[in-house]
Amino acid sequence: MHVTAIIPARFASTRLPGKPLLDILGKPMIQRVYERTALAACIQRVIVATDDERIARAVRDFGGEVCLTRPDHATGTDRLAEVARGLDCPIVVNVQGDEPLIDPRMIDAAVTPMLEDPAIAMATLKAPLETWAEFEDVNVVKVVTDREGFALYFSRAPIPWPRDRQHLPAGVTPSELGMFRHVGLYVYRRDFLLRFAELPTTDLERLEQLEQLRALEHGHRIRVVPTGLRSLGVDTAEDLERVRALLAAAVE
Incomplete structure (x- = not known):
């Protein structure tokens, strides 16, 4: 079954302007994400979705596929849906553009239930919460499942x-008590993604600023796949330096 990964990427960022183009050992971050995503066994196609010509140019320069989107999208999901409307693949994966260390096996793990069960319309990942500091951090999204x-x-x-x-x-530790953090990688049936993007926003979504709550509030189920693998998103300059150090150590 054909699976396409779409990486939404925007130039504007409050803490790190131009984040997708920041250099990580000689490559822009968006290239690192693109190459890691392409290594997933389930992925046949990778597309960067952006409204910024600077990002589009960088993607073309390293030989990647890019789609220019409207500049007025409120969310990454809206940008994803615009690109998905022009695709004929049954499954779409949303990979965050600030995950240069994304493990391809995480993508495969999230997609697997969708391949096995046609009734599942949306899937994501969860990882064990290792510390109480993570558990109490409002920037770490937690998830509970049935x-x-x-x-x-x-x-x-x-x-x-x-x-x-x-x-x-x-x-x-929280993990010993069965507590999990949410990993922001999403898999959708293409037809569900297009419907989801058209759903009105909901009270809980606005309150928590979490788009996935819109799906739950409208009565849709989300399969949450456990993983022991970890990635490191880049939200701050300190995160960027950690990623650079980890990659440099891996090269040595």
Whole structure:
């Protein structure tokens, strides 16, 4: 089954302007993301979706495929849907453009349930929460699932809250209690993605600033696949330096 990965990329960024073009050991970040995505076994095609000609030029320069989109999209999902309307593939993967260390196996893991079960319209990933600092960090999105692996809720708040946390054994970690962080990689049936982008925004989505809550509030199920693999998104200058150091160490 043909699977296309789309990488939304915008030049504007509050903390790191021009983030997709920042240099990482001789390559712009968008190229690092593109090349890692293309290594996934399930991916047949990779497209960068951007409204910025500077990013488009950089993608063409390294031989990648790019699609210029409208500049007025409110979200990355809207940009994704614009590109998907022109595709005939049944499955679309949304890979974040600031994940230069994305492990291709994470993409394969998220896509697998969609290949196995045609009833699943949307899938994503979760990874164990390793520390209580992560658990309490509002920038780390948490997810809870039902017994079949479908999302019950996503939140920036620490969920689920252990009522008797003060009585937990010393040294116990959130992961040992079955707590997970959400990994922002999404897989969609193309027809569902187009419908999802047209759904009106919802109260919880606006409150938490989490688009995936729109799907839940409208009654759609999201399959959440566990992974032990980790990536490192680049949101700050410190994140960028960590990525550079990790790649430099891997080359040595």
